[in-house]
Amino acid sequence: MNALLSTTLTLDTMAPFATGTDTPHPVNGSPKIEANASDITVLSSSRAVVEDRLTAATIVVSTITGKITSIFHSVLPESSFPPGTPYNDYSPHVLLPGLVDAHVHLNEPGRTEWEGFWTGTRAAAFGGVTTVVDMPLNAIPPTTTVAGLKEKIAAAQGKCWVDVGFYGGIIPGNTEELKPLVKEGVRGFKGFLIDSGVEEFPAVSSIDVAKAFLVLADEPTTVMFHAEMIPPISASVGDDVQWSLPPLEPTGPLDRYQTFLDSRPASFETYAILQILSLAHLAPRLPLHIVHLSAIEAIPMLRAARELGVKITAETCFHYLSLAAEQIKEGDTRHKCCPPIRDQANQDGLWDEMLDVKDSVIKTVVSDHSPCTPNLKLLPAHVPGAQESPKASCAPRAGKGDFFGAWGGISSVGLGISILWTESMRRSLDVDETLLNISRWCCVNTARQVGLEDKKGALKVGMDGDIAIFDDEAAFEVQSSTMLFRNKCSPYQGKTLRGVVRETWLRGRRVHSRVGGFVEKGGPSGHLLLEPRVKA
Ligand SMILES: NC(=O)NC(NC(N)=O)C(=O)[O-]
Numbered sequence: 001m002n003a004l005l006s007t008t009l010t011l012d013t014m015a016p017f018a019t020g021t022d023t024p025h026p027v028n029g030s031p032k033i034e035a036n037a038s039d040i041t042v043l044s045s046s047r048a049v050v051e052d053r054l055t056a057a058t059i060v061v062s063t064i065t066g067k068i069t070s071i072f073h074s075v076l077p078e079s080s081f082p083p084g085t086p087y088n089d090y091s092p093h094v095l096l097p098g099l100v101d102a103h104v105h106l107n108e109p110g111r112t113e114w115e116g117f118w119t120g121t122r123a124a125a126f127g128g129v130t131t132v133v134d135m136p137l138n139a140i141p142p143t144t145t146v147a148g149l150k151e152k153i154a155a156a157q158g159k160c161w162v163d164v165g166f167y168g169g170i171i172p173g174n175t176e177e178l179k180p181l182v183k184e185g186v187r188g189f190k191g192f193l194i195d196s197g198v199e200e201f202p203a204v205s206s207i208d209v210a211k212a213f214l215v216l217a218d219e220p221t222t223v224m225f226h227a228e229m230i231p232p233i234s235a236s237v238g239d240d241v242q243w244s245l246p247p248l249e250p251t252g253p254l255d256r257y258q259t260f261l262d263s264r265p266a267s268f269e270t271y272a273i274l275q276i277l278s279l280a281h282l283a284p285r286l287p288l289h290i291v292h293l294s295a296i297e298a299i300p301m302l303r304a305a306r307e308l309g310v311k312i313t314a315e316t317c318f319h320y321l322s323l324a325a326e327q328i329k330e331g332d333t334r335h336k337c338c339p340p341i342r343d344q345a346n347q348d349g350l351w352d353e354m355l356d357v358k359d360s361v362i363k364t365v366v367s368d369h370s371p372c373t374p375n376l377k378l379l380p381a382h383v384p385g386a387q388e389s390p391k392a393s394c395a396p397r398a399g400k401g402d403f404f405g406a407w408g409g410i411s412s413v414g415l416g417i418s419i420l421w422t423e424s425m426r427r428s429l430d431v432d433e434t435l436l437n438i439s440r441w442c443c444v445n446t447a448r449q450v451g452l453e454d455k456k457g458a459l460k461v462g463m464d465g466d467i468a469i470f471d472d473e474a475a476f477e478v479q480s481s482t483m484l485f486r487n488k489c490s491p492y493q494g495k496t497l498r499g500v501v502r503e504t505w506l507r508g509r510r511v512h513s514r515v516g517g518f519v520e521k522g523g524p525s526g527h528l529l530l531e532p533r534v535k536a
């Protein structure tokens, strides 16, 4: 280790962990790094998020293993490295870990016209996301069997611009498939407690959940729920309690957002979460997770459960942190998702939980990118995106602007970091703290949620050289050229977002730069992340 204090460092670029990891600022001039110039690449900046702190950093990545071999807490000059070493000083832009978006629907095979591996992962790469984890539904077949997973894997080959992991699904009757899916490398499971929107992925009952908990109790996985459920009492009219009101029944004009919001109240989320918690004792060691938490009313019960030792966490989404019901115009179904975007006070409450609470129950922020063809959004002519609809692949079931008939799902993969940055700056949050928060919510914690914490989500020696170069001063307009997902239909369209991802690096190779576009030579280099999880 004395070598660290001398001026010459030798890097063993083949080794997953380098000898020199963290050197003090060079005292007598710059250190000299000995390595084969073609075996390493160097990225540096006056600002980087390295292991939960903002620091100057020089990051050396092996181009052979794709791993980070050393990190120096200063900007070493190019002359520190052998002549010909690829070297980029990005100061003052920020080096961040590539984002891990742990909730994306890629929909291939079967509904590739909604989204596919090629387009979805290019949109991710554009926005600094270097890993996406694909949800088990909306592709046909769904990932509820090993055979279904194999079809996914076959469909993904050679099409991924970033690394891709897969979730399995829990549906009635597939208990036998769950352990084999863990062995095949799924990163977790999702089940629905309410209609999923697609018939091949039915909701589970409490008996199905109990069976899944028992079979997965000691498996290295995370079981996640779409936590909305229709409570037995759905509405009260004055003093009169109305029993068994038809579920999700609209009580006003179908194109008014408030009508839709009223049809899926916070009680749907709290009731569903109570159901999950009531079964948690069946698998006390199994990590449980609530996907796309929207209602702040659910926070106290999650906090109480965690205090009692229940292993449960929650994620929220970019849209719940940036959009508000009051602002949604009549018929603008681009905003339809489930659970719904709630009011401004709810949005503020989510931020309060994440910022002010020491051990927030909301650990991660994800996109829940769940697109469809624009015709299924039933967009009225005045909403942007309506004119861009390709020919309808399926006849719309309802009138234009109908929030009940439109497909539920928001498109935003690759826009997340800029959405969070814009909203954080609007809230006048501290710049440095926001950079750390984004890295916690979208990198470190999402990687942990899906069992990738040994490879992804942090700039650390031994981790994959997945890096986003973030320009926090720039801004851009969301338009067709900046939404790289297949269907250019998103509530962010036309908005100006602050914070631009200048470049995205995957395992030590530049995948995309805002100036040069995609590095097409060699084609997509994303890996499928199928190595089974190990027990935490
Ligand atoms: N079938 C879906 O993709 N559903 C998704 N839809 C949303 N979130 O509106 C989801 O994750 O539940």
Ligand SMILES: [Zn+2]
Binding pocket: 226, 291, 292, 338
């Ligand atoms: Zn869901």
Ligand SMILES: [Zn+2]
Binding pocket: 103, 105, 135, 368, 369, 370
């Ligand atoms: Zn989803």
